[in-house]
Amino acid sequence: MAKNPKTKIEYADLDPIFTPKSVAVVGATDKPGKVGHAIMLNYIDAGFSGALYPVNINGESFIIGHKAYKSVLDIGEDIDLAVISVPAKYVGGVMEECGRAGVGGVVVVSSGFAEVGQTKLQDELAAVSKKYKMPMVGPNCLGVMDVRGRNDTLFLPTFKIDRPKVGGVSFASQSGSIGASTLDLMSSAGFGLSRFISYGNAAVVDEVDILNYLAHDRHTQVIVFYLEGVKRGKAFIETAKVATKLKPVVIIKSGSTNAGAGAAQSHTASLAGSYEAYRAVFRQYGFTEAEDADDLLHFAKIFDTQPLTSGKRIAVITNGGGHGVLATDAIYKNGLALPRLDKRTEDALRRVMPATVNVRMPLDIGGDADDKRFADALRAVSNDPNVDALMVIALFQTPGADDRVSESIINYAAKRQKPMVVVSSGGAYTKSHVAVMENSGVPVYESTTAAARSLAALIGYAAYREAVLQGYASPSKRME
Amino acid sequence: MGILVDYLEAKAMADRYGIRSVESAYLDSAEAAVEFSKHKPIALKALSGNALHKTKSGLVALNLSGENEIRSAFRNLAEKASAYKPYKILGQRMVSGGLEIILGGSVDPQFGKLVLIGLGGIYVETFRDFALRICPVTRYDAESMIEQLHSKSVIAQDDKARGMLVDLILSVSRMFSDNEVSELDLNPVILHDGTYDAVDIRILR
Structure with a gap:
C-alpha cells in the first residue's frame, strides 16, 4: 500500500482549485467543438470575474476575445488555477511550466493516462505535482465547479446541461459521466449547489482529500458522494469520522457485486466481500448510503432543507x-x-x-x-x-x-x-x-x-x- | 492461504478473551472417550489438515451417549480418519437445542480487520443475515450490529440476551485485533439456557 507515499494535502491547499482569482486555460482555442473552446466559453458564460488567460502553443494573439499566451510562463501574473486540456503526452511539460510559474493548483481534463494503461505517464504528472506542491485534480476528469465564485472547468456546453443555482449541496463524483448527468438532474430538481468535483483518475487529489475539503468548506451543508472505490481505506475512515460529525454525507458506491473475490477459507471471509466492507464503513462512520440515483437526490433534498x-x-x-x-x-x-x-x-x-x-x-x-x-x-x-x-x-x-x-x-x-x-x-x-x-x-x-x-x-x-x-x-x- | 491453528490452541485463545466454548479434549482411545463423556452426551470429531470439511468427509459423530455407542463411534471415526493421516480425534461436550449463530473476522484489503455476527449454522449462506463492522468495534457499533439483523428478535429476545451478545462481539473484536489472525470463524455458536457456547472455532493465521 505504501507504493505511492502521499504528501498530505490540507484542505486549504485546494482553495486555488475551487475558488481561484485567476485561471489559465491551457489548450484554449477558437475552434468550436474542441474541449479547450468549451472550457473558455463556459468561463465567459458563467461570468467568471477573475482574470482569464487562454494559453495555446500555436501562438494566437487572441482567443475568444481574450489576450492569449504561448505558455503559462509568459503570463507574468499570479495564477491560482490552470485547467489543462492538451493531449496526454504534453501534459507533463505543461505542468512543469505551471510549477515554475507558481500556479496554485491544476485540473487535468485530458485523458489517455492510467485509464488506458498509461500509468507511467500518470506517475510523471503526480511527481511534478508533488515537486511543486501543486495539487492536481484528474487526469481524465471534468474538474470542478464553484457556483458562487463562477468557477467552472467543465467542458460541457451550458445549453446541454443545466447549471444549478447557488446553495449548500456539494457533489463529488469520480466518474465524469455520472457526475454530469447527476449534476443535470440536481439542477433541474432545483437544488442549490456549492461545489461540484469530478476527480477522474485521482492521481493526486483523491476521495480522502475531497471529503476532507468539503467537510471543512463553510459553504457546504450537505455532501453528496458518488464513489467507485477508495485507495486509502484507513485515511478514508479517519476523514469520514470528522466529516460526518460536521455534516451529512450521502454516499453511493458503484460495483455492488463481488465478482472476482478470492476463494475464502472461512464462512466469515466468504460473507464479508468488498462491497459488504464498504457498507460496514458507511454504517459505522455515519454516512447515509443511497441505493440508487433517486435515493441520492431524495436524501440530499431533505438534508439540504430540513432540521x-x-x-x-x-x-x-x-x-x-x-x-x-x-x-x-x-x-x-x-x-x-x-x-x-x-x-x-x-x-x-x-x-x-x-x-x-x-x-x-x-x-x-x-x-x-x-x-x-x-x-x-x-x-x-x-x-x-x-x-x-x-x-x-x-x-x-x-x-x-x-x-x-x-x-x-x-x-x-x-x-x-x-x-x-x-x-x-x-x-x-x-x-x-x-x-x-x-x-x-x-x-x-x-x-x-x-x-x-x-x-x-x-x-x-x-x-x-x-x-x-x-x-x-x-x-x-x-x-x- | 492462512494456516489453521490447532483447535485446542484456538480454544485457549478464545478462553483468554472470556469467550465461552464447549469443553473439549483430544482423545487417543475409545476408553479415553468413554471417560471424557462422564455419562453425558458427547460429540467426536476427527481433525485433519487434509480434510477441510469435517461433516462432508463423515468425520463427525454427534450426540453419543452410552459406553458402547461411544466406543464404536470412536473406532469407526478412527478408521475413516486413517485416510487423512495425520489426524487427531477431538471430544466435545454436546450442548443441546438452541439457536445457532456465527461470529467471525476477516481482513479487507482496503479497510483492514472486520468483525461479523449473523444467523449461523445451516442458515449462514441461505439467509445471509449478518452485520459487519471495522475493528475494533465500540459498544455502540456492537449494539447497532444486532439492531441491523433481521433475526434480532430471535437471537436477542431480551435485554439480557442482547447484552450478552454485545459483550461477545466486543470480545471477538478484541481477540481478532490483538492477535495475528487473518480469518476467524466461531461457527456455530449455540445460544442455549440463557448463555452461549462456541462449538467450532477456526482460526487462520
Missing part, C-alpha cells in the same frame, strides 16, 4: 385517505412509527376540523380540505410533543387544493421547527405547485415510499450524530 431529529414519530396529514394508508405502511416499513397524539392536540383539532374528519393518525382532513384546514391541521399537529416530524400529503387533484394550500405549507416550512416532507403526485397542475414549494425549501416527493425513506435517512443520521457528540460511538482509540 435534524432523531425522533421516529411521524405525523401524517393528508387530503386523500388512500395515501394516508400508503404513508402508514411506508413509515413502518422504514422503521419509523406514527405518533399517538396528545389529548390537547386532539381537542384542538376537534375544535377546528369539520365533524366529518376523524381525529386520529393518519389525519385525513378530507378531499374538500382547503388552505385554512391544512394550516389548522399543521399548526395543531406540529405543536404536539409526541410528534417528531411530519409527512404532509397534498393532492392537488382535489377541489379544495390550489396555490393557497402550497402557500400554507410553505408558511409552516419557513419556521423550520420540525422536519417536514410533502408528498404530491400528479400531472402538470400538480407539478407547478411542486416547483413553487421546492423553490421555497420544501422537500416534495412523488411517493410516500420516497418520503418515508428520506425521513428515515435524516433520522438515522441524526441518531448517529447525537451518539458521536455524546462520545458514545467514537472512542479515543479507534485505529489499530
